[in-house]
Amino acid sequence: MANSDSPIVTSTTLTAYPLLSRGKVRDIYTLSPTALLFITTDRTSAFDVILANGIPSKGRILTQISAFWFGFLAEKMSELKTHLITTELPAGLSEEERIALEGRSMQVRRLKVLPIESIVRGFIAGSAWAEYHKTGTVNGMSMPTGLRESERLKEPIWTPSTKADVGQHDENISPNKAAEIIGPAYAEKVKQLSLKIYGIAREYAEQRGIIIADTKFEFAVDEVTDEVVLVDEVLTPDSSRFWDREKYGVGRGQESLDKQFLRDWLTKEGLKGKEGIDMTDEVVHRTRDGYVKAFEMLTGRKWE
Numbered sequence: 001m002a003n004s005d006s007p008i009v010t011s012t013t014l015t016a017y018p019l020l021s022r023g024k025v026r027d028i029y030t031l032s033p034t035a036l037l038f039i040t041t042d043r044t045s046a047f048d049v050i051l052a053n054g055i056p057s058k059g060r061i062l063t064q065i066s067a068f069w070f071g072f073l074a075e076k077m078s079e080l081k082t083h084l085i086t087t088e089l090p091a092g093l094s095e096e097e098r099i100a101l102e103g104r105s106m107q108v109r110r111l112k113v114l115p116i117e118s119i120v121r122g123f124i125a126g127s128a129w130a131e132y133h134k135t136g137t138v139n140g141m142s143m144p145t146g147l148r149e150s151e152r153l154k155e156p157i158w159t160p161s162t163k164a165d166v167g168q169h170d171e172n173i174s175p176n177k178a179a180e181i182i183g184p185a186y187a188e189k190v191k192q193l194s195l196k197i198y199g200i201a202r203e204y205a206e207q208r209g210i211i212i213a214d215t216k217f218e219f220a221v222d223e224v225t226d227e228v229v230l231v232d233e234v235l236t237p238d239s240s241r242f243w244d245r246e247k248y249g250v251g252r253g254q255e256s257l258d259k260q261f262l263r264d265w266l267t268k269e270g271l272k273g274k275e276g277i278d279m280t281d282e283v284v285h286r287t288r289d290g291y292v293k294a295f296e297m298l299t300g301r302k303w304e
């Protein structure tokens with residue numbers, strides 16, 4: 001099916017399966033006691049609020065980027081377990097539902113998600129830069145003096161955060177605090193896996209012109225085997241800071257590859273953080289271009 005024919009999907013209602021939850025971007029249905037249907041809608045958020053209209057194909061682009069990384073990582077890290085079962089659609093959908101879900105859903109293992117966000121940073125930006133600027137630390141850890149904004153760190157660092165409930169903000173925590181929350185053994189495993197995945201991915205992305213400044217992973221535990229499993233979306237522009245390598249420079253903030261136009265527009269119009277805002281056609285299209293660009297640069301494939 002041609003990508004351009006796809007309908008915009010900001011919300012789903014399936015008849016065959018019960019809705020488990022709706023996140024900011026995803027609708028999740030229960031397929032069986034052990035599997036979920038993970039649907040990425042075209043909902044878009046900026047400054048932590050969801051815009052009223054969606055961005056056509058955004059959910060499909062994000063799903064294809066995650067699928068790309070799941071495949072890539074499976075090849076590079078044979079020890080890595082992930083939640084992906086298949087990108088095929090499940091049985092029992094109507095024709096209309098199949099069209100809406102094509103390319104934007106994954107069947108995944110239903111697992112107990114560990115209640116921290118596993119963030120890795122290779123560059124100092126965002127909340128890490130803000131903290132460093134104030135106290136010389138990042139997540140309470142002391143850092144070398146004299147770092148400049150957006151500077152590449154000597155070694156990537158693990159900077160976990162809490163996984164806040166809906167409407168709350170995640171809070172950066174020290175690795176020790178993360179170990180208290182999920183237990184030291186899981187924390188160590190999550191940290192090692194996160195640093196390794198990030199290292200492999202950022203090297204690849206950088207060769208393709210994208211700097212992955214930082215990224216957020218989520219992990220779960222398989223309660224039968226006790227294995228730590230990579231879940232959620234992986235290394236997408238929504239879960240990471242993607243910078244255009246060509247535009248990168250130290251000592252200043254960087255443009256976001258995907259959301260810069262949208263953020264600038266919201267700021268300029270005085271709409272930053274307001275609920276229920278409709279993006280103009282231009283904002284929708286310019287933002288969509290950023291997602292397409294990320295997909296094309298990373299995968300080397302053309303988005304039709």
Ligand SMILES: Nc1ncnc2c1ncn2[C@@H]1O[C@H](COP(=O)(O)OP(=O)(O)O)[C@@H](O)[C@H]1O
Pocket residue numbers: 022023024025026027028036083108109110111112113218220231232233
């Ligand atoms: N395999 C899985 N099993 C159960 N829950 C999962 C799995 N993978 C991801 N999740 C959860 O599904 C949700 C993803 O939906 P999303 O819209 O991204 O939510 P959020 O607004 O919390 O980012 C997250 O809460 C994530 O922890």
Ligand SMILES: [Mg+2]
Pocket residue numbers: 023025
């Ligand atoms: Mg999410």
